[in-house]
Amino acid sequence: MLESLFFYMFGGLAIVSAMGVVLARNTMHSVMFLIFCFFNAAGLFLMLDAEFLGIILILIYVGAVMVLFMFVIMMLEINTAKLREGFLQYLPTGAVIALALLIEFVGASRAGVFSQGAKATAEHFGREVNNTMEIGKVLYTKYLLGFEIAAIILLVALVGAIVLTLRTRKDAKYQNISAQVNVRKEDRLRKVRM
Amino acid sequence: MANVTFPFPFPEHLIALLPEMVVAVMAMFLLLFDLFIPKERKVLTAWLATATAIVAGVASLQVMGAGTMVAFYGMFVLDPFAVFSKVLICAGTALGIILSIDYMKDEANVGEYYVLMLFAMLGMMLMVSANNFITMYLGLELMALSVYVLVGYQRDTLRSSEAALKYFILGSLSSGMLLYGVTFLYGVSGSFDFKLIGDALADGGGSARAATLLGLVFVVAGLAFKVSMAPFHMWTPDAYEGAPTPITAFMSVAPKVAGFVIFIRILVDALPAVQQEAEMILIWMAVLTMAIGNLAAIAQRNIKRMLAYSTIGHVGFVMLGLIAGTSEGYAGILVYLSIYLFMTMGAFAIIILMRREGIQGELLDDFAGLSRARPGYALAMGLLLFSLAGIPFLGGFWAKYAVFIAAVQAGHVYLVLYALLFSAVGAFYYIRVVKYIYFDEARVAFNFNDSAVMQATVVVMTLVIVMLGLYPDPLMGLCASAVAGLI
Numbered sequence: 001m002l003e004s005l006f007f008y009m010f011g012g013l014a015i016v017s018a019m020g021v022v023l024a025r026n027t028m029h030s031v032m033f034l035i036f037c038f039f040n041a042a043g044l045f046l047m048l049d050a051e052f053l054g055i056i057l058i059l060i061y062v063g064a065v066m067v068l069f070m071f072v073i074m075m076l077e078i079n080t081a082k083l084r085e086g087f088l089q090y091l092p093t094g095a096v097i098a099l100a101l102l103i104e105f106v107g108a109s110r111a112g113v114f115s116q117g118a119k120a121t122a123e124h125f126g127r128e129v130n131n132t133m134e135i136g137k138v139l140y141t142k143y144l145l146g147f148e149i150a151a152i153i154l155l156v157a158l159v160g161a162i163v164l165t166l167r168t169r170k171d172a173k174y175q176n177i178s179a180q181v182n183v184r185k186e187d188r189l190r191k192v193r194m
Numbered sequence: 195m196a197n198v199t200f201p202f203p204f205p206e207h208l209i210a211l212l213p214e215m216v217v218a219v220m221a222m223f224l225l226l227f228d229l230f231i232p233k234e235r236k237v238l239t240a241w242l243a244t245a246t247a248i249v250a251g252v253a254s255l256q257v258m259g260a261g262t263m264v265a266f267y268g269m270f271v272l273d274p275f276a277v278f279s280k281v282l283i284c285a286g287t288a289l290g291i292i293l294s295i296d297y298m299k300d301e302a303n304v305g306e307y308y309v310l311m312l313f314a315m316l317g318m319m320l321m322v323s324a325n326n327f328i329t330m331y332l333g334l335e336l337m338a339l340s341v342y343v344l345v346g347y348q349r350d351t352l353r354s355s356e357a358a359l360k361y362f363i364l365g366s367l368s369s370g371m372l373l374y375g376v377t378f379l380y381g382v383s384g385s386f387d388f389k390l391i392g393d394a395l396a397d398g399g400g401s402a403r404a405a406t407l408l409g410l411v412f413v414v415a416g417l418a419f420k421v422s423m424a425p426f427h428m429w430t431p432d433a434y435e436g437a438p439t440p441i442t443a444f445m446s447v448a449p450k451v452a453g454f455v456i457f458i459r460i461l462v463d464a465l466p467a468v469q470q471e472a473e474m475i476l477i478w479m480a481v482l483t484m485a486i487g488n489l490a491a492i493a494q495r496n497i498k499r500m501l502a503y504s505t506i507g508h509v510g511f512v513m514l515g516l517i518a519g520t521s522e523g524y525a526g527i528l529v530y531l532s533i534y535l536f537m538t539m540g541a542f543a544i545i546i547l548m549r550r551e552g553i554q555g556e557l558l559d560d561f562a563g564l565s566r567a568r569p570g571y572a573l574a575m576g577l578l579l580f581s582l583a584g585i586p587f588l589g590g591f592w593a594k595y596a597v598f599i600a601a602v603q604a605g606h607v608y609l610v611l612y613a614l615l616f617s618a619v620g621a622f623y624y625i626r627v628v629k630y631i632y633f634d635e636a637r638v639a640f641n642f643n644d645s646a647v648m649q650a651t652v653v654v655m656t657l658v659i660v661m662l663g664l665y666p667d668p669l670m671g672l673c674a675s676a677v678a679g680l681i
Contacts (some may be wrong), residue, residue, distance in 0.1 A: 160343035
């Protein structure tokens with residue numbers, strides 16, 4: 001009873017805040033709604049005994065990714081009025097697609113495994129099963145290949161971001177370390193006869 | 195979860211990943227190596243990257259065992275199908291790098307450019323060896339992320355940045371759709387493994403049918419984006435036009451190979467239970483793809499944009515092989531993609547050669563009068579364009595023949611007639627370029643930067659196309675044996 005109460009609370013708030021992300025007029029408010037949505041999703045994870053995923057969601061997404069989002073949005077000058085141009089023009093097409101998708105989703109979620117009391121499929125392992133350890137066990141064994149590829153993807157993201165933004169500017173001052181190390185006394189000191 | 199024992203057994207058949215390991219290690223090595231060589235000798239990085247691609251292709255052939263090899267606890271599979279596509283991908287990448295050497299030599303940070311190409315190749319190689327959605331998706335993202343950066347590499351030109359941004363945003367959206375579809379398939383089958391999903395759906399598809407179909411639709415949409423099938427093709431012309439020309443050549447070949455291979459694997463292994471529905475979706479998409487690709491190409495004045503639409507048209511023809519759903523159809527896809535690789539690389543090599551002082555050499559008008567200035571290039575371009583149009587007894591004819599025959603055998607006669615119609619429409623805009631080359635007066639002086647490598651590439655590609663046109667049997671045989679164990 002209490003469990004379903006919490007489920008509906010977290011689930012409902014997640015949906016409401018997700019709507020807020022899309023509908024908010026101010027981009028900053030959208031980000032705030034998204035953070036709130038992540039907190040609720042983390043709550044759902046906790047209810048499924050997946051405490052590791054819940055905490056990771058808050059630490060990484062809320063703590064790092066969304067904070068970065070906020071910085072980016074603060075730095076950009078976004079003209080929301082311009083973004084909303086043509087909203088009515090695209091509304092009919094968008095509404096038809098959204099409606100079709102909604103019907104599909106409802107149909108799909110009433111079929112198969114989703115219909116047999118979705119909550120029943122999430123087993124409770126109890127406190128003797130350590131969620132973090134179990135994830136670690138499969139992550140570094142069975143899914144090792146995926147883990148390694150993910151590492152390479154991160155490297156590519158890093159290299160790509162630097163390549164696209166790094167530019168050597170002629171007017172910027174740089175440290176020339178080898179010149180600094182190789183400097184001799186004669187270069188800097190000048191004996192002046194007094 | 196609880197049955198994981200420690201020490202976990204060491205991954206078997208690690209040797210199957212040798213080519214991937216070579217590429218990963220070499221890419222990281224080149225990333226560092228490039229820092230220590232002076233700017234005028236950066237070409238060394240390019241040649242080492244080319245060598246890596248070639249070695250990876252040869253290594254793939256070497257490690258191929260008698261049958262199917264599975265490594266990393268079933269996360270990675272190496273069968274003749276994967277090996278064949280890896281060789282194609284490595285060839286495409288090696289050619290892409292060779293085409294870049296002259297084109298990119300004045301760009302900043304040119305070393306990372308080749309490294310990113312190698313990483314894209316690594317992603318594609320992992321993708322074609324995937325037999326589950328995890329390896330597939332990670333390979334796909336590795337490829338896509340590298341290609342996004344490569345498209346925007348000329349960051350000082352507006353159209354390059356614009357192309358990269360469009361490609362990145364739409365690409366991320368399509369990855370999201372793909373993942374969403376995968377979650378539905380995971381929901382109904384409890385597995386990421388293609389074969390296990392296929393088994394789970396074969397006996398219990400009934401009650402979970404709606405969810406399965408939704409998964410199918412989203413997975414098909416996500417993959418269709420990557421191989422630019424209509425109506426998911428919108429990014430293609432902009433990305434192709436804005437990207438550096440060698441990258442346009444690269445991305446019109448290699449990612450298409452990887453995309454179609456994984457498409458085949460998913461349809462054959464994971465979703466045979468809904469083959470009827472998949473076929474219906476694909477038929478309508480093919481109808482749309484062929485029409486949009488071939489009709490829109492006629493209106494283009496920029497040859498890169500024209501070839502972008504032509505790629506969409508060709509993808510429509512390749513889809514006939516998917517729709518046929520037989521071994522012959524899948525073999526036809528491999529034949530098509532192999533021949534398409536040579537045609538496209540040759541044509542783009544000539545387009546790159548057209549770039550000269552102050553002129554991008556990308557407009558159709560720039561080709562006017564090429565035959566009088568450089569008859570050799572004009573002949574090569576003419577042959578390659580005729581081949582792309584599918585004129586008999588050039589390579590491109592056999593490519594179309596292979597998929598058309600397979601589709602007819604599978605009973606899709608009307609669809610093939612429709613494809614023939616659009617093949618004829620396609621011939622119009624290819625041959626129009628030949629008209630510019632042979633019958634129009636030159637407007638601008640030609641002043642080719644004759645690099646020996648580029649000339650050799652053009653000559654080799656053209657010869658391959660002519661030879662494949664006269665004697666296609668070995669390639670057809672190879673492709674047939676590559677897909678032999680698939681179904």
